[in-house]
Amino acid sequence: MEQAQELFKTFLHDHGQKYTEERRIVLEVIESFDRPFEAEELLLALRRQQHRVSKATVYRTLKHLVECLLVNQIFFGTGKQSYYDFVGTQRGHDHLVDVQTGKIIPFSSPEIAALRDRIAREMGFTPVAHRFQILGKPTGNPREAH
Amino acid sequence: MEQAQELFKTFLHDHGQKYTEERRIVLEVIESFDRPFEAEELLLALRRQQHRVSKATVYRTLKHLVECLLVNQIFFGTGKQSYYDFVGTQRGHDHLVDVQTGKIIPFSSPEIAALRDRIAREMGFTPVAHRFQILGKPTGNPREAH
DNA sequence: CTAATTGCAAAGACTTTGCTGTGCT
DNA sequence: AGCACAGCAAAGTCTTTGCAATTAG
Numbered sequence: 001m002e003q004a005q006e007l008f009k010t011f012l013h014d015h016g017q018k019y020t021e022e023r024r025i026v027l028e029v030i031e032s033f034d035r036p037f038e039a040e041e042l043l044l045a046l047r048r049q050q051h052r053v054s055k056a057t058v059y060r061t062l063k064h065l066v067e068c069l070l071v072n073q074i075f076f077g078t079g080k081q082s083y084y085d086f087v088g089t090q091r092g093h094d095h096l097v098d099v100q101t102g103k104i105i106p107f108s109s110p111e112i113a114a115l116r117d118r119i120a121r122e123m124g125f126t127p128v129a130h131r132f133q134i135l136g137k138p139t140g141n142p143r144e145a146h
Numbered sequence: 147m148e149q150a151q152e153l154f155k156t157f158l159h160d161h162g163q164k165y166t167e168e169r170r171i172v173l174e175v176i177e178s179f180d181r182p183f184e185a186e187e188l189l190l191a192l193r194r195q196q197h198r199v200s201k202a203t204v205y206r207t208l209k210h211l212v213e214c215l216l217v218n219q220i221f222f223g224t225g226k227q228s229y230y231d232f233v234g235t236q237r238g239h240d241h242l243v244d245v246q247t248g249k250i251i252p253f254s255s256p257e258i259a260a261l262r263d264r265i266a267r268e269m270g271f272t273p274v275a276h277r278f279q280i281l282g283k284p285t286g287n288p289r290e291a292h
Numbered sequence: 293c294t295a296a297t298t299g300c301a302a303a304g305a306c307t308t309t310g311c312t313g314t315g316c317t
Numbered sequence: 318a319g320c321a322c323a324g325c326a327a328a329g330t331c332t333t334t335g336c337a338a339t340t341a342g
């Protein structure tokens with residue numbers, strides 16, 4: 001069994017909850033995403049793969065995954081829905097948001113992580129996660145359309 | 147007239163929009179907040195000061211303020227609503243979120259701003275704003291309640 | 293003057309919840 | 318048996334929008 005599944009199973013068990021087939025499938029599909037996704041995308045991906053998991057279960061499972069830190073819940077403000085980001089992947093989990101198109105570009109910055117740890121410690125906290133977004137416009141396009 | 151009001155007025159004018167009394171009042175009240183606030187809080191503060199501004203106008207005005215970068219819209223995920231942060235204040239605009247209580251503590255980090263500028267440039271973007279949140283739990287309270 | 297704005301209530305988008313029947317353990 | 322679950326549809330929360338009257342420039 002993969003590491004993320006193991007972690008999830010243990011987390012659920014420790015909280016008196018069950019590692020059900022639906023939850024396993026949801027995490028499995030999430031692991032296949034290579035960028036932040038919306039709840040609706042996840043639901044569609046499940047359906048495409050012939051898995052019958054209800055919307056309610058998807059939302060409930062996402063909540064559990066966020067709690068156990070396997071998934072980071074992010075709000076970009078490009079719509080009103082949440083995005084979810086599977087933390088197990090190798091790619092970056094910080095994001096640049098193109099304010100002109102709403103496109104989200106993940107990147108990685110070890111400096112951010114180091115800064116996060118230092119700042120949290122200085123403020124008397126133990127860091128659990130962070131969210132870092134840069135809003136920007138493509139250089140060379142400095143003019144705004146009125 | 148204060149600087150923020152000037153900026154707002156100019157922004158509105160440049161976009162063929164009007165600097166109305168309602169918009170002036172909304173910005174005025176926003177300037178009095180010393181931490182991120184919700185739309186509802188703003189509405190209540192307006193009412194408390196005997197100002198009759200509708201909810202629709204509050205939301206519409208917030209949207210304009212966000213567009214002209216006087217206000218940063220932030221999503222903490224502690225509820226499903228947006229928070230708004232007036233950028234004109236001196237205090238920090240990065241935030242530490244206590245995951246145990248949901249409390250939001252602003253802080254300031256020049257390094258984050260520098261990092262933001264460098265990363266955006268390297269990726270071919272001009273930074274417009276950023277959002278940085280650290281989720282953490284108070285040190286010395288490492289144990290989670292089950 | 294006349295396009296932009298306001299307030300209100302209704303509509304909308306996304307998420308959560310109550311309930312009923314199932315399934316682990 | 319006994320608690321946790323899944324699915325469904327209804328309810329909820331926050332935000333946006335249509336419309337008629339009003340106002341800034």
